[in-house]
Amino acid sequence: MRGADADASTGPSFLRACRRQPVACTPVWVMRQIGRYLPAYQAVRARMSLLDLCKTPDAAAEVTIRAVEILGVDAAIIFADILLVMEPLGVGLSFLQGEGPMIHRPVRTGEAVRRLPDVDPAESVPFVFEAVRLAREGLGGRVPLIGFAGAPFTLASYLVEGRPSRAFLETKHLMHADPDAWHTLMERLAVLSTRYLNGQIAAGADAVQLFDSWVGCLSPDDYRRFVLPHSRRVIASITPGVPVIHFGTGTAGLLELMQEAGGDVLGLDWRVDLGQAWGRLGDGVAVQGNLDPALLLASPAEIRRGVRAVLDGAAGRPGHIFNLGHGVLPHTPWDHVVAMVDAVHELSTGTGASGRFGSRA
């Protein structure tokens, strides 16, 4: 971690940027920074499944910390999956190798919504909270720890579709055909998300990210009617003082409405110009993003060029957290991620200095 940012009187650069305070250099972390692209993670996954890893707090904390050490990023994010919290809903959730998550009894009717049991994350996913405690302890204050949850719409879209979707037709059908059932489902998922995030905060998370990853499939009109009130309720109920990052993809046409729903930081994907988007949003919000993850498959020179373009868009305004526009891709060379992190630090200070802790392997 950088000396300047470690200064206790100023606080970590990531949290300062969340609050739109000036920083010595732009903080950076990477969505899905603990992932298949990383040999250290592959080694752990060779020994245990995704679900087992999520349910083994010391292993989850370990991979959380290792990613920070290897990449030199300015924030850790707890290793978990946004669907874990829905496992106790009794919908038949499974993670199939190579196919992504499947829900064997999709929720597509008012009747199915009413049958969903009430779930208390403290009882159903205590292992996540324990992993947060252990990761926070292991990080020893070197960098802040981010907790996260799926936003109500994105959780609902998994529950309704049951399998990976592109058009989300079943989800849209439920909202249009039975708005009462839809809103009931969203209210229940909003309560679940809120409890889950506040539980992670109680366990030691310094900030939280609300992933509304698939909300970009909606028209602004549908977002306003069917999503905004529920996301707003989650964000308004987060433990005061803890920064909230509100993230989605394909949201170039929804940004003002997502801002209305709330969040200290708005996550931008790569399909929008960061400077232009921030201009639309104004100075009242920080932004996170937004390099195209595909660019990490290109040469380090091309990566550096892309980093510079994103930083130029931010134009030194306080409140920019550098990230990809979505999660790192599975085939990304891990040293390209390091090259990106180094370029962010170097180009945003102009010094080239980059003191880190830990080793890289």
Place this chain on the structure above:
Amino acid sequence: MRGADADASTGPSFLRACRRQPVACTPVWVMRQIGRYLPAYQAVRARMSLLDLCKTPDAAAEVTIRAVEILGVDAAIIFADILLVMEPLGVGLSFLQGEGPMIHRPVRTGEAVRRLPDVDPAESVPFVFEAVRLAREGLGGRVPLIGFAGAPFTLASYLVEGRPSRAFLETKHLMHADPDAWHTLMERLAVLSTRYLNGQIAAGADAVQLFDSWVGCLSPDDYRRFVLPHSRRVIASITPGVPVIHFGTGTAGLLELMQEAGGDVLGLDWRVDLGQAWGRLGDGVAVQGNLDPALLLASPAEIRRGVRAVLDGAAGRPGHIFNLGHGVLPHTPWDHVVAMVDAVHELSTGTGASGRFGSRA
């Protein structure tokens, strides 16, 4: 066709809207209006394959006209496929039932780009031009006829990926790893698109739509460097006086750049607010769109509500062509499309009158 719009002194409402001239009521047509959702089309496809239908000019002209008669839309679009023009490139194009188009020898290297033969659409796809001639003749001036082609990027993405893609990683890899090969490929496809569109115009098309359907996967920075000059060249080379509609999906963050590339009309998908988008673009361009195709699976009341929201966004400004934000979905009830067309005509004039030609079945 409406009496007011049929007035020869004023011209068809669709062409007037392309030119941002006032109209009696908002013109509407539907992307993929000739498609599987339509029983009259299914009946034809029961007798012949997609490719055979494309290559049989009188049948292609017939389905083109039937769709207009059934739906009561204000423009016809010639029945064809954007990939037809690439069949003579020798890349092994096939249309597999249920899987979409496949290219068996994808173009991923400079060497593969150089091997592509020069193709003259007049020799390779004369049947499309003949279908345009026949459709124009059969329409007898009742509504204008739209010709179309894939934009260089979207054609290139098919050639490079070889199969339906979501992330377009191979395409992005080629542009970043070998920009010379990329630009050569795009230049050649731009020439092909231009010839193909001007050939359709010479055969009788009254307007053309350039489909850059997948360009929304790109960052604005990549669009500017790798796509804009080529799309601009195509649009600048279209036969003067013929309106050009420039269309893409997922382009909420690219609209200003697409406008810079050109087009009399910019196509908007449903993930952007039409009024807000048009506000960003200014008065110098017409817009087309932008109902969510998924909304046509909802009730007629919900469809009518959605139509009204789109029309409200246009706020009566001259230069709005109503359409879906992308093609009509296969399972759409055809009478829902008619309900949408009727709602557009009714709500944009307030008269409820809707004199049509032809029968509906």
